[in-house]
Amino acid sequence: MATDVNDIIKQGYTRVRSKSINVWHKRWLVLRRASSKGPVRLDKYFDEKSARTGGHHKTYLLTNVSSITRLANTCRKYAFSVQFHDQNLKCFACDSDLEADTWVKLSIQECLLLPPGLATGEPDVLRPGIQKELQEQFHVYLMPTSKLDVFGECLLQVTHENIYLWDISNSKLKLVAWPLTALRRYGSDLTKFTFEAGRHCPTGEGMFVFHTLEGEKIYRKVHQATLAIAEAHHKMKKLPTNASVDSPQTIETRLRFTANLV
Structure with missing residues (x-):
């Protein structure tokens, strides 16, 4: 049975160092964000086919990470390590x-820079307005796209970390989720809301157009949530020296032009 891809942040072949015999094995690695299915984690499969069919794999939970850093080339070229608070160390090498x-960068964003609660998959439901924010849905009409099998009337929802699309006849049936951190740009006009998804989205790269009379309201919610994520990242005091995180002002400048996207 195929595995769920909605929580995948990044996947691909890497070489994983065996701690016991110091040998690097080629394996398919999947970085998953915190969700209802579990906390942020790395799944290691034998190959890509095993990952797609839900085969045997090993999971590294990333809720106890102290640092994620690049390794010197004297160790191995294009390598990085994940250090845990219990002193356990995992090393990976890329091409x-x-x-x-x-x-x-993506691992740091998920493990070390998210506000408390998100890394464990448990948002702060006591924060003022959070329950209303998570429940508000907009009626939209999704234009057909090769990236999705569904189109037509749907319910769109914006939360503190995702844009969700729900079935119009069953508001509890989730069709897809796009992480806000993986959007490239977004915009609105009087009749529609549009965004461009990046390659780390479950749908892959592509433009998604939603006809709606509430495009401006959706745009404001997406923009506010995106700036809040940037603000949380920027305020973290203990950043790894090789981490590069945009400030809220940089995010604001980069996204300002998107209002005229559509």
């Missing part, structure tokens, strides 16, 4: 600097 940097 390029860019690939290693991407694994490190």
